[in-house]
Amino acid sequence: MASTSRTILICSGKGGVGKTTLTANLGIALARLGLRTVVLDADFGLRNLDLLLGLENRIVFTAQEVLAESCRLEQALVKHKQEPNLALLPAGNPRMLEWLKPEDMQTIAGMLEKQFDYVLIDCPAGIEDGFKNAVAAAKEAIVITTPEVSAVRDADRVIGLLNTHGVKPVQLVLNRVRPKMMASQEMLAVDDVTDILALPLLGLVLEDEQVIVSTNRGEPLTLNGSSSPAARAYGNVARRLQGDDVPLIDPSKEGRGLRAKVRRLMQKKIF
Amino acid sequence: MAADQNSGLLQRLVLPPIKQAHWKDTLPDQLQRLRPGSLNLISHHWQMRCRDLSSLIKLLQGEGFRIASFHTQEPLTAISAQALGLPVQLLESDPMASDATPSDDSGDQSSDTKPDCTTQLRLHRGTLRAGEQIETAGDLLVLGDVNPGANVAAAGDVMIWGRLRGIAHAGRDGDRAAKVVALQLRPLQLRIADQVARGPDDRPQPGLAEEARIDANEIVIEPANPRLRARMSVPATD
Numbered sequence: 466m467a468s469t470s471r472t473i474l475i476c477s478g479k480g481g482v483g484k485t486t487l488t489a490n491l492g493i494a495l496a497r498l499g500l501r502t503v504v505l506d507a508d509f510g511l512r513n514l515d516l517l518l519g520l521e522n523r524i525v526f527t528a529q530e531v532l533a534e535s536c537r538l539e540q541a542l543v544k545h546k547q548e549p550n551l552a553l554l555p556a557g558n559p560r561m562l563e564w565l566k567p568e569d570m571q572t573i574a575g576m577l578e579k580q581f582d583y584v585l586i587d588c589p590a591g592i593e594d595g596f597k598n599a600v601a602a603a604k605e606a607i608v609i610t611t612p613e614v615s616a617v618r619d620a621d622r623v624i625g626l627l628n629t630h631g632v633k634p635v636q637l638v639l640n641r642v643r644p645k646m647m648a649s650q651e652m653l654a655v656d657d658v659t660d661i662l663a664l665p666l667l668g669l670v671l672e673d674e675q676v677i678v679s680t681n682r683g684e685p686l687t688l689n690g691s692s693s694p695a696a697r698a699y700g701n702v703a704r705r706l707q708g709d710d711v712p713l714i715d716p717s718k719e720g721r722g723l724r725a726k727v728r729r730l731m732q733k734k735i736f
Numbered sequence: 737m738a739a740d741q742n743s744g745l746l747q748r749l750v751l752p753p754i755k756q757a758h759w760k761d762t763l764p765d766q767l768q769r770l771r772p773g774s775l776n777l778i779s780h781h782w783q784m785r786c787r788d789l790s791s792l793i794k795l796l797q798g799e800g801f802r803i804a805s806f807h808t809q810e811p812l813t814a815i816s817a818q819a820l821g822l823p824v825q826l827l828e829s830d831p832m833a834s835d836a837t838p839s840d841d842s843g844d845q846s847s848d849t850k851p852d853c854t855t856q857l858r859l860h861r862g863t864l865r866a867g868e869q870i871e872t873a874g875d876l877l878v879l880g881d882v883n884p885g886a887n888v889a890a891a892g893d894v895m896i897w898g899r900l901r902g903i904a905h906a907g908r909d910g911d912r913a914a915k916v917v918a919l920q921l922r923p924l925q926l927r928i929a930d931q932v933a934r935g936p937d938d939r940p941q942p943g944l945a946e947e948a949r950i951d952a953n954e955i956v957i958e959p960a961n962p963r964l965r966a967r968m969s970v971p972a973t974d
């Protein structure tokens with residue numbers, strides 16, 4: 466099984482667009498599909514993947530001790546309470562940034578790939594050392610962005626870097642979509658984003674208050690079988706990764722107003 | 737003089753030198769001397785837009801000919817041909833030959849003539865993403881988009897077989913005859929020589945190539961008009 470292991474970097478360029486939220490929710494969703502999944506926090510500076518998963522208080526060792534060989538990998542892995550198929554490898558001390566090298570990340574990923582079907586790496590924002598370390602360990606990537614010009618620009622930048630590092634395939638998740646704003650053209654449309662980034666769209670996640678609620682609780686939405694739009698979207702991303710042909714939601718159908726719908730239909734015809 | 741019926745090799749169709757005759761006039765005669773089937777087409781310095789090319793292809797098809805490979809020395813023509821799905825070879829451009837009669841020496845140009853790009857033309861395949869940039873001392877041909885946040889500059893022309901949404905600078909070293917051509921010209925900023933312009937705000941018309949050039953001290957953007965070709969093909973050299 467280890468030979469089919471998939472190591473996927475979840476990255477964005479711009480900060481705060483939803484990398485950690487996606488990593489946590491996708492981790493749970495994949496685990497619920499019966500896949501052995503580990504999430505690796507590569508954001509050593511501002512680690513919070515443990516927090517989102519509600520595992521903060523169970524961390525004893527981290528990737529740092531594993532690399533220093535002062536503990537075994539099994540000791541550092543934190544198994545999720547309710548979802549035993551999911552484990553977290555916590556980030557070490559922020560000081561790790563000073564000595565961590567791309568090879569170290571490759572070492573860790575290599576160890577994880579032996580035991581897990583999916584290795585999801587939560588990437589730090591930016592394109593500096595933290596990103597470079599994380600990308601070294603990745604085979605494929607999911608780029609997440611919001612429909613904002615600045616986020617799309619940074620995503621484009623990151624995709625260029627992923628290409629030069631030979632990371633393939635690179636797929637796109639569009640987060641915090643607000644159908645009403647899209648319909649009234651106050652927000653970039655889905656087409657505008659995919660047009661520039663030219664990546665296959667792996668998922669479309671609506672703006673959803675439940676995300677924030679669940680974040681604060683340390684219980685990812687996908688954990689409790691929520692049927693909120695974002696929970697469904699994360700679940701669909703997991704199934705698409707597994708090769709299921711799940712249709713994307715159409716934000717225009719989620720929005721209101723006949724005019725917006727007609728306009729959208731016409732735009733589709735033209736392009 | 738274009739018909740070359742070397743058995744074994746693909747037959748070749750060489751368009752006449754620009755100054756001698758228009759290919760549209762010579763074509764019927766030339767085709768008479770060829771067997772219907774596949775051929776290599778050598779267009780030398782003819783600058784052809786998609787429209788010209790597709791009418792050429794139709795003419796050929798009507799007589800039972802198919803273009804196996806398309807050879808040109810003009811990047812613009814190469815862009816059009818690429819767009820129409822022809823297998824294109826961009827030939828080394830010989831500045832001396834551009835005004836000479838290309839058919840004279842065409843005899844020893846076989847279909848496997850090195851499709852090397854000129855030292856003056858830099859070819860980039862693929863989309864340029866934010867943060868990426870290319871600079872070149874000659875002309876630049878990008879087969880792909882130039883995204884917002886990407887930057888291209890050339891001492892000569894900038895030609896983009898794709899959408900220009902980043903920043904482009906043609907005539908970087910001051911050549912005011914330089915131009916920027918793209919399938920969609922919606923740059924953040926456009927420069928020709930020392931002139932600077934912001935991109936237009938309106939939505940591009942689909943399917944029309946557009947070009948930007950300096951006209952009376954202003955950068956103008958307009959559909960790349962095939963009827964302007966003749967005029968455009970004699971740029972002032974510095």
Ligand SMILES: Nc1ncnc2c1ncn2[C@@H]1O[C@H](COP(=O)(O)OP(=O)(O)OP(=O)(O)O)[C@@H](O)[C@H]1O
Binds near residue numbers: 680
């Ligand atoms: N679909 C959504 N709907 C509503 N809020 C969301 C959604 N996705 C993310 N958020 C919120 O956006 C904020 C940032 O999310 P998150 O921490 O996942 O981003 P990040 O990309 O990991 O940030 P950083 O770059 O700082 O690591 C959080 O408060 C999260 O709850």
Ligand SMILES: [Mg+2]
Binds near residue numbers: 484485486508513
């Ligand atoms: Mg994060």
